Amino acid sequence: MATDKFPVEGSHIMMFARSVADGNQIYYDADYAAKTEPGKIIAPPTFAQSSAQFDPDYFLRPKLDEDWFGSGKEATGIKKEASGSGGGGGGGGLHAEQHFEYHRHISPGDVLTAETKPGKTWEKEGKRSGKLVFSETITEYRDQNGELVITARGVGVRTERPVDQ
């Protein structure tokens, strides 16, 4: 998995900050940001996750030429004969862990690449959801000069059945 071009843009940062209910002016007001320690608009700490928008193959975004597994008229748009997966459950499992290391904070104008490599996988027996299969991915975000700016490590988990409530 790779994202060749993740342009960091001011309006995307503003929308992302709103989406995490963060009203800090440094995320949308360039005049205010100029007077802060970073001296310019920066991205909120978890913004790198939105590189998914620029990953052409990201599987949790509907594609023009593919069936989408979310509901339309029926509960899932995946046609029975089109897929042998039997419904797909939670659509890719749940997010178990996320870690970021910031080598520098990114700003509008940066153009990043993201390269994702698989990490460890392991299994565990869960009380509330049966067998759990964990898998780790490591993503390196580099800027337009090839400098490493953020290292991200994510852990996803697939559960045998939905988590008991």
Add this chain to the structure above:
Amino acid sequence: MALAGKDLNVGDTYTECLVEDLKRTQIVMYAGASGDYNPVHTDEKFTKEIAGYPTVFAHGMLTMGMTGRMLTNYVGDGRLTKYGVRFTSQVWPGDTLNSTAKVEEINDGLVNLSVETTNQEGAIVLSGYAEARVD
């Protein structure tokens, strides 16, 4: 705005209410901005009938993002060097979340924090750590 190491003590805490009565629209906003359109977060019909959950639930990353706001309000803009979490319970529409950072260690211009976000029932929904530069 940023923290001064000399003013910090191990065990100091900082707490913020992240959200009261989490709205479904907030979850939709997060899906749109982040690009994670997994229907379990916004599509009630799919989530009940196919995924097998009682209703839609928040992205873990929405909770991490809101918890990040608590952290940057505490340590200052552009000061975080590390931030990592484990998602320990799902977050549902209507939840009220509070988040606390606790000073664990102060060393060489860096502070290490433990981070915990809980819901209205006191259940931990996110636990983790952060590291930030201090003056």
